[in-house]
Amino acid sequence: MTLWNGSFPFYPGANGCSPFDTTRAVIISISLSMLATFFIILPGIRGRGRLFWFLRVVMGLFVGAVALPGYQAIQFTRDWETGWVTANTSYKSFSHALVNVDIGLHIGLSGLNITLVGNPVDQVNETINYNEHFAWSLDADYDHSYGEGLEKGLPSPILYVAEKFTTQSPCGVHRQYRITGHYVSFMLWMAFCTWLISILLFSMPILLYGGYMLLLTATLMLFSLLFFFTVRNTPKCPIQFGPASLQTDYGGSFWLTLATGLLCLILGLGIIFLNSVRPGKLQLLFNLDEEKGTEEEGWDKFCVPAKTSCSVQDVLMVPLGELCEVTATQP
Numbered sequence: 528m529t530l531w532n533g534s535f536p537f538y539p540g541a542n543g544c545s546p547f548d549t550t551r552a553v554i555i556s557i558s559l560s561m562l563a564t565f566f567i568i569l570p571g572i573r574g575r576g577r578l579f580w581f582l583r584v585v586m587g588l589f590v591g592a593v594a595l596p597g598y599q600a601i602q603f604t605r606d607w608e609t610g611w612v613t614a615n616t617s618y619k620s621f622s623h624a625l626v627n628v629d630i631g632l633h634i635g636l637s638g639l640n641i642t643l644v645g646n647p648v649d650q651v652n653e654t655i656n657y658n659e660h661f662a663w664s665l666d667a668d669y670d671h672s673y674g675e676g677l678e679k680g681l682p683s684p685i686l687y688v689a690e691k692f693t694t695q696s697p698c699g700v701h702r703q704y705r706i707t708g709h710y711v712s713f714m715l716w717m718a719f720c721t722w723l724i725s726i727l728l729f730s731m732p733i734l735l736y737g738g739y740m741l742l743l744t745a746t747l748m749l750f751s752l753l754f755f756f757t758v759r760n761t762p763k764c765p766i767q768f769g770p771a772s773l774q775t776d777y778g779g780s781f782w783l784t785l786a787t788g789l790l791c792l793i794l795g796l797g798i799i800f801l802n803s804v805r806p807g808k809l810q811l812l813f814n815l816d817e818e819k820g821t822e823e824e825g826w827d828k829f830c831v832p833a834k835t836s837c838s839v840q841d842v843l844m845v846p847l848g849e850l851c852e853v854t855a856t857q858p
Contacts, residue, residue, distance in 0.1 A: 605635030605660075608759060610775030614768035617683050618651060626650045630684050630768065632775055636708035638662035638669070639692060641685045657682060661689050663705045670694055684768065691764055698764035707758040711751040715784075718747040722791075734809055738798030741791050748788035752781065 611631045618626045627650075631642035638661050645655030659681060663669040673689050694701050725740035759777070766773040801809040 605633045605638070605640045606778035607636065607755060607780045608632075608634035608775045609778040610773050612766075612768060612771050612773040613646070614684075614771040616768045618653075618655070619680070619682055622651075624651050626655060628655060628684065630688065630773060632688055632766070632773060633778070634704065634775065635780075636712050637664040638667065639689075641688050643682055643685055655682070657685060659685050659689070661692070663692070663701065663708070665705070665709055669701060669705075688766060688773070691766060696764070700758075700761065700763055703758045703761055707754050711754050714747045714751040714754070718744050718751070721747065729813065732813055734798060734813060735802045738795045738802065741795035741798065745788045745791035745795060748784055748791065752785055752788065755781065 609632065611629060613627070613629050615625050615627050616630075618624055618628075627646045629642070629644045629646060631640075631644075633640040633642065641657075641659050641661070643655060643657040648654055648656055659676065661669055661672045661676070670693055673686075673693055676686060676689060690696060691698050692701050692704070721740050721744040725737045725744065728734075728737035728740060798809065
């Protein structure tokens with residue numbers, strides 16, 4: 528039995544990976560709860576408008592879940608840009624031991640995550656299962672987080688990757704990612720606001736301007752992707768682990784934002800087109816014809832006076848605007 532169980536005493540225990548993103552779990556739980564509520568309400572909706580109403584609810588929840596910061600998936604997830612590599616590399620400083628590990632890089636709007644998982648997990652008398660976050664948002668200090676990682680004695684692969692994104696790195700990508708993340712986040716906030724306005728306009732209902740707001744939502748989301756695309760295609764320093772190279776590509780949040788932006792674009796253009804060409808079909812889609820017909824039928828039943836005989840001695844009270852022909856009878 529060796530001193531410190533064969534490990535260096537100044538290294539803390541591994542910071543294990545979380546099995547799932549808790550923010551995303553909350554978002555999914557809220558969305559599913561609201562969807563379950565609408566399923567309960569659905570049988571009370573009559574006629575053919577039931578299907579159209581259900582589709583509007585599902586699409587509204589989907590767009591809101593993507594566009595809302597704080598209730599949105601893409602704002603807090605760290606998979607806008609991801610990459611993995613399997614390599615044989617040194618594990619810690621002052622040690623010549625080599626380990627076989629999977630190294631993952633996950634870049635988000637507010638920082639990056641570096642994942643280190645051993646193959647197998649238990650090697651060199653330790654459990655190799657790390658997931659470290661380094662923030663670069665406007666209220667965070669990336670270099671300070673990197674310095675804390677050095678003090679904790681994080682494994683060498685994690686420190687090597689994190690060093691590429693410091694302000695002192697010759698790669699020079701820290702400033703681009705930090706500023707781009709700030710502007711993309713701001714544009715997603717604006718997209719959420721325009722989505723809320725579109726929901727209000729559709730419920731009033733002012734369908735044409737609701738379509739315009741959907742178009743603006745799509746424009747903001749697509750422009751946010753353009754910002755991230757620009758910084759993604761700037762030259763980067765290679766991240767090498769011997770012969771293996773860590774390459775990154777667009778992650779799930781990027782493609783989810785793109786799909787939502789295109790969906791809003793198609794819906795907005797479709798509403799504007801139907802409003803100018805087939806307004807009746809558009810009203811049917813939003814279940815306005817049935818509501819209008821029900822109101823007119825009820826108003827007619829209320830306004831038509833009952834049949835009654837009129838005489839000189841009778842005083843006939845009718846609603847304003849109705850005419851009653853009065854005939855006098857001879858004694």
